[in-house]
Amino acid sequence: MSARIIDGKAFAATVRGKVADHVARLKSDHGITPGLAVVLVGEDPASEVYVAAKHKQTVEVGMASFEHKLPADVSEADLFALIDQLNADPNVHGILCQFPVPDHLDERAVVARIDPAKDVDGLSVVNAGLLASGEKGLVSCTPLGCLMLLRDQIDAMSGLDAVVIGRSNLFGKPMAQLLLQENCTVTIAHSRTKDLAAVCRRADILVAAVGRAEMVKADWVKPGATVIDVGITRIPHPDRPGATKLLGDVDFAQVSKVAGAITPVPGGVGPMTIACLLANTLTACCRALGVTEPEGLTA
Numbered sequence: 411m412s413a414r415i416i417d418g419k420a421f422a423a424t425v426r427g428k429v430a431d432h433v434a435r436l437k438s439d440h441g442i443t444p445g446l447a448v449v450l451v452g453e454d455p456a457s458e459v460y461v462a463a464k465h466k467q468t469v470e471v472g473m474a475s476f477e478h479k480l481p482a483d484v485s486e487a488d489l490f491a492l493i494d495q496l497n498a499d500p501n502v503h504g505i506l507c508q509f510p511v512p513d514h515l516d517e518r519a520v521v522a523r524i525d526p527a528k529d530v531d532g533l534s535v536v537n538a539g540l541l542a543s544g545e546k547g548l549v550s551c552t553p554l555g556c557l558m559l560l561r562d563q564i565d566a567m568s569g570l571d572a573v574v575i576g577r578s579n580l581f582g583k584p585m586a587q588l589l590l591q592e593n594c595t596v597t598i599a600h601s602r603t604k605d606l607a608a609v610c611r612r613a614d615i616l617v618a619a620v621g622r623a624e625m626v627k628a629d630w631v632k633p634g635a636t637v638i639d640v641g642i643t644r645i646p647h648p649d650r651p652g653a654t655k656l657l658g659d660v661d662f663a664q665v666s667k668v669a670g671a672i673t674p675v676p677g678g679v680g681p682m683t684i685a686c687l688l689a690n691t692l693t694a695c696c697r698a699l700g701v702t703e704p705e706g707l708t709a
């Protein structure tokens with residue numbers, strides 16, 4: 411048996427299309443252009459690529475993009491002054507600081523400085539608390555993207571066993587909350603979980619976000635399960651000197667023979683992250699204006 415390959419790149423394009431349609435309506439009906447501000451501290455090469463992609467896709471869906479690049483040694487006070495200015499700017503509906511930030515800055519303090527209504531990364535304590543309470547907030551982009559892919563793949567998630575490997579605030583915890591909201595029976599597994607393979611084998615939905623390349627093997631997966639791979643590890647390409655290759659947390663070649671459906675890396679979950687960031691910015695803008703929110707773009 412060979413698993414269905416979940417095409418996250420195509421799905422993300424559909425999400426961006428829906429966002430663009432709604433942005434056009436906001437402009438024509440209300441004269442409003444949603445705006446996203448992205449703050450990049452330092453020169454991490456991967457972050458520069460992601461921030462450039464965010465800018466390009468923001469403009470493509472018709473939103474305003476505000477990019478702020480700060481030096482790696484920027485003080486916390488200067489970074490906070492910029493965030494305060496963005497919080498107060500009525501043309502900015504979403505704000506995010508690209509992670510990781512340099513070591514002298516505290517990611518949690520940075521997130522806490524952002525107005526929760528503009529926290530389109532959904533990482534603030536307020537938004538995490540709203541999600542945990544089942545109330546309306548802004549949901550972290552990568553878990554929201556995984557939820558959209560799962561809803562598209564599985565007709566009835568209610569009652570299914572879901573295992574999330576990874577317990578980060580950015581991904582594992584919000585992912586587990588979203589699966590719980592879908593009435594799954596949810597287990598959060600992590601580095602201290604006993605017999606991780608056996609725990610994973612129970613899952614109808616297995617979501618891997620451990621950050622260890624190809625850790626999830628075929629005998630960890632229940633036949634027919636839906637497998638979502640959130641890992642991205644870049645390694646030197648085995649056949650092409652100087653080139654690199656991306657690996658997920660799942661051994662794709664092995665697991666795709668057992669799973670019912672699986673996301674590839676690249677082209678699975680990754681593209682959904684930026685698509686959901688745009689969806690969150692649109693949602694934040696609609697809420698700020700008190701106008702109808704788009705359907706199907708939130709949890």
Ligand SMILES: Nc1nc2c(c(=O)[nH]1)N[C@@H](CN(C=O)c1ccc(C(=O)N[C@@H](CCC(=O)O)C(=O)O)cc1)CN2
Pocket residue numbers: 460506507508509510531551552642656675676677678679680681682683684
């Ligand atoms: N403030 C945040 N920082 C970071 C986040 C985040 O959600 N908020 N997530 C990641 C980086 N990221 C977006 O910021 C991101 C990661 C991956 C992709 C993506 O499209 N990946 C492609 C492969 C791209 C490549 O070739 O490298 C894929 O998987 O197909 C988009 C965005 C950390 N920081």
